Amino acid sequence: MSDTAPHPIPMVDLTAQYPLIRGAIDDGLAAALDEARFILGPGVQAFEAEAADYLGCAHAVGVASGTDALHLALLGAGVGPGDEVITTPFSFIATAEAICYVGARPVFADIDPQTFNLDPDAVAAAIGPRTRAIVPVHLFGQPADMPRLQALATHHGLQLIEDCAQSFGAAIDDDMTGSRGVTGAFSFFPSKNLGGYGDGGLVTTQDEAIARELRALRNHGSHRRYYHDRIGYNSRLDELQAVILRAKLPHIDHFNDGRRRVAHRYSEGLAGRPGLVTPHEDGIGRHVYHQYTLLCDDQAGRDALMERLAAEHIASAVYYPVPLHRQAAFGGAEPVHTMNRNGPGCPVADSTAARCLSLPMYPEMPDADIERVIDVIRR
Ligand SMILES: *Cc1c(COP(=O)(O)O)cnc(C)c1O
Secondary structure: OOOOOOOOEOOOOOOOOHHHHHHHHHHHHHHHHHHOOOEOOHHHHHHHHHHHHHHOOOEEEEEOOHHHHHHHHHHHOOOOOOOEEEEOOOOOOHHHHHHHHOOOEEEEEOEOOOOOOEOHHHHHHHOOOOEEEEEOEOHHHOOOOHHHHHHHHHHHOOEEEEEOOOOOOOEEOOEEOOOOOOEEEEEOOOOOOOOOOOOOEEEEEOOHHHHHHHHHHOEOOEEEOOEEOOOOOEOOOEHHHHHHHHHHHHHHHHHHHHHHHHHHHHHHHHOOOOOEEOOOOOOOOEOOOOOEEEEEOOHHHHHHHHHHHHHOOEOOEOOOOOOHHHOHHHOOOOOOOEEEOOEOOOHHHHHHHHHEEEEOOOOOOOHHHHHHHHHHHHO
């Protein structure tokens, strides 16, 4: 070994998969520029058809971002003012923001301490007369407990809207995430499992009428140019992003297998370390490891581990340091509606936010880098 500092290990290296898809991207972009149909052009239409086919959904509607996908998915499912929507406090803020956009109120149900996904018992305890919908997030790429959430939704007549921003390609049995709910919302933010080279999103549904509604909502409430049936939005998937996504889609299973390879090597190398819990695969579905997230004994241990990794030029990140019910945007802890299986509050989300740490994770991560991360943590 030389005495120079070891190379930095980033959370994600988006350049690593470019060589594999460069030819398809170059050809696709050149064709799109020649064609010059930049708004809802042939690339968007083709990507929607290919994504719907891959996801096992009758319809897929490309939109401008994952946040917009959630917003339009909620509108398409008929959620609106006066409704309560049960969701997880342990997610990116967009999940709950979108609920607010449609005039509904988020109700935060606590999470499972092992998977960090919604605890169905907490959801059951949170259901009240105004509850209209449940929005599970397939967090870090692991499918939420859809069988139990579907049973609750059916029993209480609620809409189930899946936040699939982190779970493209994750499945329960043969059903992809996004195919069981009334709608599913995907993000193509560059670092997601299927990422564009800019913003993008997708809404899936099996329902023809909802798909038609979504196509109008993303395009100024219009089915026919300059005839507007309702107030809609300007939220279309960009044609050039569709070219990038079409180039990547045929490789998504391979990319997700790469993530699982990294995750399983981490878990092998870190098994049995005192003070550390490696991610739990609950077997409900196939985990596609958008993130690989450890749980430390306490916040001091987590912060010390993060510093130790940084000193060795290894990135790590806390997803998420402040649970949504504690965010200033929702008024802080007091006025926010929260529930766990025994009563108000989300103690598991609070404790998880204080103790979680995500490690570098991307499909092409070199073995030597994985071993270096493991070595530093084991020391
Ligand atoms: C990334 C993400 C979103 C938002 O997607 P954007 O494309 O960034 O708008 C929503 N929910 C979750 C869980 C996410 O991880």
